[in-house]
Amino acid sequence: MKTFKHHSYFAKPRADQQHFFPYVCFNCRKAFRKPDSDTPRLCPQCRAEMVMLNRKFSAPKMTDVEQWRKVEFLVGCGFRFQSVHEADGSLVRYPANMAEARAFAEKYAHRART
Numbered sequence: 007m008k009t010f011k012h013h014s015y016f017a018k019p020r021a022d023q024q025h026f027f028p029y030v031c032f033n034c035r036k037a038f039r040k041p042d043s044d045t046p047r048l049c050p051q052c053r054a055e056m057v058m059l060n061r062k063f064s065a066p067k068m069t070d071v072e073q074w075r076k077v078e079f080l081v082g083c084g085f086r087f088q089s090v091h092e093a094d095g096s097l098v099r100y101p102a103n104m105a106e107a108r109a110f111a112e113k114y115a116h117r118a119r120t
């Protein structure tokens with residue numbers, strides 16, 4: 007029964023959970039799900055300012071330094087895992103590695119958010 011979760015785990019109203027976003031700290035290579043905030047959120051571990059990403063973001067393992075470098079690169083280029091679409095409306099897949107990320111950032115620079 008590993009997957010069993012006590013009902014209290016689900017007790018939060020759904021509407022609340024929908025306003026949670028991943029906040030990431032690139033120093034600690036960690037993501038924390040927090041409600042949106044008007045003031046900067048600081049990392050609970052190192053107190054650095056965290057970056058809010060789109061809910062579609064899923065954090066790499068802390069030990070996967072390459073993947074975190076890629077994420078940091080993309081965020082620096084204005085891609086916070088928001089949906090990126092081709093001119094024909096089809097959804098663009100986010101790059102899987104650093105080499106793809108560089109090509110992606112160049113190709114979709116006009117879709118970046120700064």
Ligand SMILES: [Zn+2]
Pocket residue numbers: 031032033034035049050051052053054
């Ligand atoms: Zn940190």
